[in-house]
Amino acid sequence: MTFAATVLTIYPAMFPGPLGLALAGRALAEGRWSLATVDIRDHAEDRHRSVDDTPAGGGPGMVMRADVLARAIDAADGALPRLLMSPRGHRFDQAFACELAEGPGVTLVCGRFEGVDERIIARRDLVEVSVGDYVLSGGEVAALAVLDAVVRLLPGVMGNAASAGEESFTDGLLEHPQYTRPAVWEGLAIPHPLTSGDHARIAAWRRTERERLTKARRPDLIGDR
Known part of the structure; x- marks a missing residue:
C-alpha cells in the first residue's frame, strides 16, 4: 500500500x-x-x-x-x-x-x-x-x-535498508564518524580500527565513538536511556 x-x-x-x-x-x-x-x-x-x-x-x-x-x-x-x-x-x-x-x-x-x-x-x-x-x-x-x-524509511526507498540501523537517534545515540578514501588526507589518516579488517574491532570502535559523541554533544539523550 x-x-x-x-x-x-x-x-x-x-x-x-x-x-x-x-x-x-x-x-x-x-x-x-x-x-x-x-x-x-x-x-x-x-x-x-x-x-x-x-x-x-x-x-x-x-x-x-x-x-x-x-x-x-x-x-x-x-x-x-x-x-x-x-x-x-x-x-x-x-x-x-x-x-x-x-x-x-x-x-x-x-x-x-x-x-x-x-x-x-x-x-x-x-x-x-x-x-x-x-x-x-x-x-x-x-x-x-x-x-x-x-x-526515507519507507520500504524500498533507501538503497541499503541497513543504513538506517546505525543512524543518529535510532537507538538513542548519535552516529559514529564516517570516513572514506583517500586513506590519508591533509595529514589526517583514517582511524586504524576501520582499516584493520577486524569486524569486531570495527564494531567496538564505532560503538565507543557513538557513546563519546552523544555524551559530548547530546547528554540529554544519555539521560533518556
Missing part, C-alpha cells in the same frame, strides 16, 4: 519542493508514496479568499480561522493521522518518524501568522508536532522536514 501524504497550506507551490529530488523524489516518481496538497484559501467563502482574522482579546498579528480550516481538513482523507505543525507541539523525533512510516500516511496542517484557532485542534483531532525549539514563518518547512524523515 502506498504511503499517502496530504499537506494543507496557503502556499501549495512549496510542494513537493526538495521532496521532488533525490531519494524522496525518486520514490515519489516510482509510486512508493504519494503527495497531495490542499490550498486552504480554496475553502474561504469571501471574494478575498480570507483565511485569517484578528485575535480574540486583541493583540498583534492574525489567527487562522477554524471554519475555513475545517472545510479544508474535511476535504482531505479523514482516515489518516492529522498533524498540526506547531512550535508548542510534541517533539518530532526518529521514533515518531518510524511510527508514521509504518502507517498508511499522514495529513499535515501548516499554520501561518500567529497560529490557528484553538477550537479546530479539538474538533478535528489535530496532534500538534514541533520539529525544534524555534519559530518558523509557517508550518511548510516543518512539514517538509517531517515528510523527508518519514519517506
Whole structure:
C-alpha cells in the first residue's frame, strides 16, 4: 500500500519542493508514496479568499480561522493521522518518524501568522508536532522536514535498508564518524580500527565513538536511556 501524504497550506507551490529530488523524489516518481496538497484559501467563502482574522482579546498579528480550516481538513482523507505543525507541539523525533512510516500516511496542517484557532485542534483531532525549539514563518518547512524523515524509511526507498540501523537517534545515540578514501588526507589518516579488517574491532570502535559523541554533544539523550 502506498504511503499517502496530504499537506494543507496557503502556499501549495512549496510542494513537493526538495521532496521532488533525490531519494524522496525518486520514490515519489516510482509510486512508493504519494503527495497531495490542499490550498486552504480554496475553502474561504469571501471574494478575498480570507483565511485569517484578528485575535480574540486583541493583540498583534492574525489567527487562522477554524471554519475555513475545517472545510479544508474535511476535504482531505479523514482516515489518516492529522498533524498540526506547531512550535508548542510534541517533539518530532526518529521514533515518531518510524511510527508514521509504518502507517498508511499522514495529513499535515501548516499554520501561518500567529497560529490557528484553538477550537479546530479539538474538533478535528489535530496532534500538534514541533520539529525544534524555534519559530518558523509557517508550518511548510516543518512539514517538509517531517515528510523527508518519514519517506526515507519507507520500504524500498533507501538503497541499503541497513543504513538506517546505525543512524543518529535510532537507538538513542548519535552516529559514529564516517570516513572514506583517500586513506590519508591533509595529514589526517583514517582511524586504524576501520582499516584493520577486524569486524569486531570495527564494531567496538564505532560503538565507543557513538557513546563519546552523544555524551559530548547530546547528554540529554544519555539521560533518556
